[in-house]
Amino acid sequence: MSEKIIEQIVANVLQGRRDQSDEGIDEGYDGTPGVTELVEEALEQGIPVEKVLAEGLSHGMTLVGEKYESGEYFIPDMLAAAEAVGAAMDIMEPYLVKDGGQGSKGKIVMATVEKDQHDIGKNLVTIMLKGAGYAVVDLGVNVPASRIVEVVEKEKAGLLGLSALLDTTMPFMKQTIEELENKNLKDNVRVMIGGAPTNEDFAREIGADAHGKDAFAAVKIADQFL
Numbered sequence: 384m385s386e387k388i389i390e391q392i393v394a395n396v397l398q399g400r401r402d403q404s405d406e407g408i409d410e411g412y413d414g415t416p417g418v419t420e421l422v423e424e425a426l427e428q429g430i431p432v433e434k435v436l437a438e439g440l441s442h443g444m445t446l447v448g449e450k451y452e453s454g455e456y457f458i459p460d461m462l463a464a465a466e467a468v469g470a471a472m473d474i475m476e477p478y479l480v481k482d483g484g485q486g487s488k489g490k491i492v493m494a495t496v497e498k499d500q501h502d503i504g505k506n507l508v509t510i511m512l513k514g515a516g517y518a519v520v521d522l523g524v525n526v527p528a529s530r531i532v533e534v535v536e537k538e539k540a541g542l543l544g545l546s547a548l549l550d551t552t553m554p555f556m557k558q559t560i561e562e563l564e565n566k567n568l569k570d571n572v573r574v575m576i577g578g579a580p581t582n583e584d585f586a587r588e589i590g591a592d593a594h595g596k597d598a599f600a601a602v603k604i605a606d607q608f609l
């Protein structure tokens with residue numbers, strides 16, 4: 384039963400169907416539940432939030448990415464899928480946060496770097512960290528290095544998480560770390576980076592303290608540093 388609903392979530396992410404009123408791409412979806420309704424149902428059935436996230440929403444978006452890469456999908460298709468996943472994550476947040484503490488484990492600043500609008504991965508990481516008991520200040524997308532550094536200083540954050548999905552925006556991660564160094568803040572805050580084009584080597588190269596391949600890794604890194 385749980386496998387079936389996860390499969391339906393993946394299929395509906397691919398169709399970009401937020402709810403039952405959406406048509407989707409292929410025939411045969413009319414009037415059937417969309418991503419938000421399926422996620423609600425899965426959670427009501429007691430399927431673990433982590434499973435819905437990883438095997439449903441995250442996996443679905445990965446497949447959307449592959450279809451875009453192969454030329455089968457275009458930007459509006461990616462956007463529709465992203466919107467459906469975003470709406471589903473709003474439903475999941477209270478379930479995740481209910482399981483965790485009240486931000487008592489430490490403070491983390493999260494941001495997608497300058498000129499980058501991708502936020503699904505960052506939002507996933509943010510909800511997982513909140514669920515694990517951290518207080519997270521989420522600065523959103525397209526955040527300049529100067530703003531990130533200002534907030535890290537003001538909030539006295541122990542950990543900074545940076546997300547980038549574009550080759551062209553990865554250098555802003557380096558710029559952010561350099562600004563932390565210039566302001567003598569680098570010793571007070573650990574920096575973790577993530578996002579599809581990043582890796583451990585890049586993290587080392589720019590002076591980040593850790594690279595996380597997914598939201599679960601982000602929680603492990605936070606537990607290690609805070």
Ligand code: B12
Pocket residue numbers: 441444445447448449451452458461462465498499500501502503504505507508543544545546547548549550551575576577578579580594595596597598599600601
């Ligand atoms: C959805 C999507 C979009 C949506 C974004 C909507 C949104 N609100 O985020 C829209 C349509 C807006 C979009 C636009 C563009 N996109 Co786009 N997009 C994607 C797509 C299909 C999926 C990304 C995603 O959400 N994945 C699902 C999430 C769950 O995965 P994730 O982001 O990787 O995050 C996980 C991990 O990486 C990690 N993680 C992420 N952040 C962090 C941070 C920390 C601290 C840690 C520890 C971990 C971590 O944990 C997450 C959860 O497991 C990817 C394809 C792909 N394979 O990634 C292309 C992709 C990223 N886009 C791409 C491109 C080119 C663009 C555009 C330039 C297209 C255009 N010509 O306009 C624009 C750029 C807009 C901009 N300035 O940012 C390219 C990038 C190529 C490159 N390497 O530079 C990709 C790879 C597609 C492709 N193959 O060509 N895009």
